[in-house]
Amino acid sequence: MxxxxxxxxxxxxxxxxxxxxxxxxxxxxxxxxxxxxxxxxxxxxxxxxxxxxxxxxxxxxxxxxxxxxxxxxxxxxxxxxxxxxxxxxxxxxxxxxxxxxxxxxxxxxxxxxxxxxxxxxxxxxxxxxxxxxxxxxxxxxxxxxxxxxxxxxxxxxxxxxxxxxxxxxxxxxxxxxxxxxxxxxxxxxxxxxxxxxxxxxxxxxxxxxxxxxxxxxxxxxxxxxxxxxxxxxxxxxxxxxxxxxxxxxxxxxxxxxxxxxxxxxxxxxxxxxxxxxxxxxxxxxxxxxxxxxxxxxxxxxxxxxxxxxxxxxxxxxxxxxxxxxxxxxxxxxxxxxxxxxxxxxxQGRVSDIFVTADGKYIPAEYFMVAFLEFTGKYYQVIQEKKNEIVIKIVKGRHFKKSNLDEIEKTMRKWLGDAIRIKIEFVEDIPLTSQGKRRYFISKVPLEF
Ligand SMILES: [Zn+2]
The missing domain is CATH 3.40.50.12780 (ANL, N-terminal domain)
Structure with missing residues (x-):
């Protein structure tokens, strides 16, 4: 037409x-x-x-x-x-x-x-x-x-x-x-x-x-x-x-x-x-x-x-x-x-996808909400294995420890209790080769 x-x-x-x-x-x-x-x-x-x-x-x-x-x-x-x-x-x-x-x-x-x-x-x-x-x-x-x-x-x-x-x-x-x-x-x-x-x-x-x-x-x-x-x-x-x-x-x-x-x-x-x-x-x-x-x-x-x-x-x-x-x-x-x-x-709708221990797929955008009130300098969440999440934190001057409980609670809401959440305090989090800061990285391959 x-x-x-x-x-x-x-x-x-x-x-x-x-x-x-x-x-x-x-x-x-x-x-x-x-x-x-x-x-x-x-x-x-x-x-x-x-x-x-x-x-x-x-x-x-x-x-x-x-x-x-x-x-x-x-x-x-x-x-x-x-x-x-x-x-x-x-x-x-x-x-x-x-x-x-x-x-x-x-x-x-x-x-x-x-x-x-x-x-x-x-x-x-x-x-x-x-x-x-x-x-x-x-x-x-x-x-x-x-x-x-x-x-x-x-x-x-x-x-x-x-x-x-x-x-x-x-x-x-x-x-x-x-x-x-x-x-x-x-x-x-x-x-x-x-x-x-x-x-x-x-x-x-x-x-x-x-x-x-x-x-x-x-x-x-x-x-x-x-x-x-x-x-x-x-x-x-x-x-x-x-x-x-x-x-x-x-x-x-x-x-x-x-x-x-x-x-x-x-x-x-x-x-x-x-x-x-x-x-x-x-x-x-x-x-x-x-x-x-x-x-x-x-x-x-x-x-x-x-x-x-x-x-x-x-x-x-x-x-x-x-x-x-x-x-x-x-x-x-x-x-x-x-x-x-x-x-x-x-920033939302970020579709770096995490996998829960029981096989559900969770886009990283859900976790972003957990870090909105983050008091430290930088953070990075890495899923190395299906049952383990590592949260790297660069503390900075204003970091409050109580912040961690909230973050963990919100992440658990999505990931369930079967997953291990490890917190690691680090001096720095390197940028990617293109100079970008990645907040969420999942290394667990998706099965679809
Ligand atoms: Zn315009």
Missing amino acids: NKFIIKHITFPLWEFGAGRKRLQVLKELEKSQHWPKEKLVELQNNRLKALIGHAYNNVPYYHELFKKKKLKPSDIRTVADLYKIPILTKDIIADNFDKLKAKNIQKYQPKYYSTGGTSGRHLHFYNSQATFDAHMAAAYRGWRWSGWDFGEKYAYVWGASMDLKNESTIKKKIKTFFTENRLLIQALMFTDESLKYDCERLFKFNPDYIITYPSSLVVIVKYMKSKGIIIKVKGVITSAEKLFPWQRKLFEDFFSCRVYDDYGGRESSIRSTQCEQCGGYHISVENGVLETIRNGKNVIGVPGKVLLTEFHNYAMPLIRYENTDVVTLTDKQCKCGRALPMLKNV
């Missing part, structure tokens, strides 16, 4: 027919990205006040919480007042699931979701249709910074089975045919045969853009390199996983293009996508508040735990939801002129 027809006719028509508001939200977001900071702050405060009022009046969990804390909705007038509301953890959500549903939930076309992980507690929740529309609109806005546009010829190399479950329905096939110029590669599992088949399809399709899971694309690029296949594209957009610098370099060299990383979970419409000019991640603050905290206090410029307050999910409002990622906010202004605040770095 012709790019122009998709962009201006079939895609908007399909969206209109489906009763979705994504394109309308996108239009608003494309305007507000050029607003001055004050106007963005005003929008945030207005949306926050509306959400708080709704939560207090319609969500039993928040009504009770506000009463208990002697808070009135009028106490939360701006983003700066958010600290008054306690943090919402995955455990609290699981324990108060029914109470977190709005009494008038049906009004918001709720959709049930659950996020899986390699470990830890699964999160179950409801999203409103408005959140889903805003989520996609924010994604489209960010992707368009890379030059991608509707109707563009692109390959979608995706690994989340949840997103792919409807792909084989007739309706979805018709929609894709008329509204997208897309090649789907279901990167759930690779075999030699599937790789040969997928790489041939990719070569024939000759996409202009690739939207992908970094780890899936690594497998494909390595295969194509080994077979001498060459493809050039205009841009690669990575999402859903931590993008490592070596992965970025591999893609940029192989496809002769720039890589744009996109960060944001499916539980909210707050996304951050890399700017085409400075490489920082602009946050879709029109959709919510992204805070980072350390020791319960808001921080900027240093890595902190992410708290999300999304504005559109009236079905099940999550206020100051802790998603267990670690990122660094910056107060720097971008030269592109957009006043949207930025993330300097996404």
Whole structure:
């Protein structure tokens, strides 16, 4: 299908027919990205006040919480007042699931979701249709910074089975045919045969853009390199996983293009996508508040735990939801002129994988939380054997021994009691040959 027809006719028509508001939200977001900071702050405060009022009046969990804390909705007038509301953890959500549903939930076309992980507690929740529309609109806005546009010829190399479950329905096939110029590669599992088949399809399709899971694309690029296949594209957009610098370099060299990383979970419409000019991640603050905290206090410029307050999910409002990622906010202004605040770095979702004594795989991102309040100078966690973890510590001047108990307790939560945790105090921890500091190293091979 012709790019122009998709962009201006079939895609908007399909969206209109489906009763979705994504394109309308996108239009608003494309305007507000050029607003001055004050106007963005005003929008945030207005949306926050509306959400708080709704939560207090319609969500039993928040009504009770506000009463208990002697808070009135009028106490939360701006983003700066958010600290008054306690943090919402995955455990609290699981324990108060029914109470977190709005009494008038049906009004918001709720959709049930659950996020899986390699470990830890699964999160179950409801999203409103408005959140889903805003989520996609924010994604489209960010992707368009890379030059991608509707109707563009692109390959979608995706690994989340949840997103792919409807792909084989007739309706979805018709929609894709008329509204997208897309090649789907279901990167759930690779075999030699599937790789040969997928790489041939990719070569024939000759996409202009690739939207992908970094780890899936690594497998494909390595295969194509080994077979001498060459493809050039205009841009690669990575999402859903931590993008490592070596992965970025591999893609940029192989496809002769720039890589744009996109960060944001499916539980909210707050996304951050890399700017085409400075490489920082602009946050879709029109959709919510992204805070980072350390020791319960808001921080900027240093890595902190992410708290999300999304504005559109009236079905099940999550206020100051802790998603267990670690990122660094910056107060720097971008030269592109957009006043949207930025993330300097996404530290979370680091997928150096550790293996528990009983064979479970744990990404190192879970351990990063254990070290957020680290008082020493440097640390390094090494898994030498399946049943042994060594934590090397360079003490420095401010090290407190009590810190170790907390670290061990948090690590045990993930690794179980069967693993031995050894602490070693050392003078220094050498950098890698590229001058990088590695915090987590697993030497146990993965059995998949
Ligand atoms: Zn920018």
